[in-house]
Each structure stands twice: as C-alpha cells, then as structure tokens.
Amino acid sequence: MGFREAVRDAMIACWDHKNEKETAMLPKGILFDLDDTIIAYSAGAEPTWQRLCNEYTAKYELCDSSVLFNTIMEINRWFWSDEERHRTGRNDMDNTRRKLMTSVFQKLKLKAPCAWELADAFSEQREEAVYLFQNAVETLEFFRRSNIRLAMMTNGQSHKQRAKINRFGLEKYFTTILVEGEMGFGKPDPAVYYRALDELALHPEDVWSVGDNLEWDVGGPQKLGIFGVWNDHGRVGLPSHSKITPDRIVHTISELMIDKS
Numbered sequence: 001m002g003f004r005e006a007v008r009d010a011m012i013a014c015w016d017h018k019n020e021k022e023t024a025m026l027p028k029g030i031l032f033d034l035d036d037t038i039i040a041y042s043a044g045a046e047p048t049w050q051r052l053c054n055e056y057t058a059k060y061e062l063c064d065s066s067v068l069f070n071t072i073m074e075i076n077r078w079f080w081s082d083e084e085r086h087r088t089g090r091n092d093m094d095n096t097r098r099k100l101m102t103s104v105f106q107k108l109k110l111k112a113p114c115a116w117e118l119a120d121a122f123s124e125q126r127e128e129a130v131y132l133f134q135n136a137v138e139t140l141e142f143f144r145r146s147n148i149r150l151a152m153m154t155n156g157q158s159h160k161q162r163a164k165i166n167r168f169g170l171e172k173y174f175t176t177i178l179v180e181g182e183m184g185f186g187k188p189d190p191a192v193y194y195r196a197l198d199e200l201a202l203h204p205e206d207v208w209s210v211g212d213n214l215e216w217d218v219g220g221p222q223k224l225g226i227f228g229v230w231n232d233h234g235r236v237g238l239p240s241h242s243k244i245t246p247d248r249i250v251h252t253i254s255e256l257m258i259d260k261s
C-alpha cells in the first residue's frame with residue numbers, strides 16, 4: 001500500500017469512527033413539527049404585510065401605510081394570544097383573516113370595500129413566501145439513513161399543511177404525518193403524542209420531540225416522558241418567565257445530527 005492509500009484509509013477509518021460516535025446516542029424516533037422547524041413560516045409574515053399595506057393604501061387611498069400595518073399587527077397580536085381563539089382561528093384560517101381585516105378597517109374607519117381582498121391577498125402570498133430552512137432536507141435524509149423513525153405532528157388545516165408537505169416533497173421522510181385538521185385534535189392534546197408513539201411503535205423514552213413552540217413541541221411531550229428539544233430558530237433565547245425548560249435548545253434542526261443529549 002502506498003503512502004496516499006494509507007492516508008486515505010486512515011481518514012476513512014477516522015471519519016467512520018466520528019460518525020459512529022456522533023450517532024451513538026441518537027434516539028430511535030423523532031417527532032418533528034413542520035412550521036418554523038423544517039420550513040421557515042413566520043419570517044415571511046411581516047414583509048408580506050408591509051408590501052401589501054404599501055400596495056393597498058396607494059391603490060385605494062386608505063390611510064398611511066404604517067398606520068394600517070401597525071393596526072394589523074396590534075389586532076393580530078390580540079387575537080392570536082388567546083389559546084381558544086388560536087385553535088378555532090387556525091382551523092379556519094382564510095375566514096379568520098377576513099374577520100380580522102374587517103376589524104382593522106372598522107377600527108380605522110376605512111370605507112373602501114377591500115378588506116377581504118387584502119386578507120385574501122395575504123393568505124395567498126403568505127403561503128408562497130415559505131421556504132425550507134437550510135440543511136433541513138439533509139437532516140431528514142440523515143435520520144432516514146440512520147434508521148431513525150420519524151413522525152410529523154403539525155397543527156392547522158389539512159389543505160394548507162399538505163400543500164407545504166407536497167411542495168417540498170417531505171412525505172417520504174416520515175413514517176406518519178399527523179395533521180390537526182385531519183384528526184380533529186392537535187398539539188398540545190396528549191392524544192397527538194400518543195398517536196405518534198403508536199404509529200412509530202416506540203416508547204416515550206426512546207423518542208425526541210422537536211419544534212419551535214415551547215408548549216406544543218416541548219412541554220406537552222415532556223409530560224409523557226419524551227425528550228423535548230426547542231428549536232429557537234429566531235435565536236431569541238428562552239423567555240425568562242418560561243415555565244418550560246427544554247432538554248435541549250437548537251437553532252436549526254441540522255444541529256441534531258450531532259448528539260449532545
């Protein structure tokens with residue numbers, strides 16, 4: 001064997017050992033959230049509103065664009081801050097956005113009949129603005145190659161969630177995909193986590209749950225004994241008042257390929 005071959009073999013042996021070490025402590029299964037975990041969802045919202053506020057205030061001479069934008073943000077914050085409003089709202093998203101925009105127009109005393117048109121434009125452009133996080137697919141491929149069973153648990157309506165899953169070709173990575181709108185219940189209902197464990201045929205202690213929502217993806221699963229990983233995709237840090245302490249915090253799911261549990 002020549003020197004070159006010897007170096008190459010040594011490098012391969014070293015790499016194999018490294019991979020073994022990195023994957024040795026990985027779980028048997030992972031429950032993944034979709035929005036803001038595998039795909040960037042929130043990031044597109046404010047720029048889309050900004051653009052539409054500029055467009056509609058100019059087109060219909062409504063009011064100052066920033067006044068419209070700030071009122072939309074304020075009413076959205078109020079509406080989505082309530083657990084029950086959130087649950088019913090996200091399961092009828094397009095109508096919810098129309099109702100919220102009607103409230104915005106009433107608050108600003110705007111007479112132009114374009115509230116629903118604006119809400120619908122947002123609904124359409126918001127979905128178009130989503131994109132895969134960098135290395136998300138490589139991460140899912142890595143876990144599939146490593147024979148780790150994957151489940152997706154995603155809240156929201158079937159047609160909206162499935163459109164994103166299909167658009168990015170995500171179905172093939174998952175043993176099961178649980179969509180709130182198809183089951184009639186969603187996270188943090190423990191029935192979702194139990195269903196995912198059943199479908200993967202795994203025990204809670206063999207599984208991680210990974211997502212951006214502290215209650216739905218971390219705290220809820222932890223109550224069942226599942227290892228809870230918080231995806232702090234915005235790098236905002238754990239809120240000081242948080243009652244939930246994640247078992248691990250990552251900023252992108254690709255960090256999960258290197259075990260630190």
Ligand SMILES: [Mg+2]
Nearest residue numbers: 033035036212
């Ligand atoms: Mg999410």
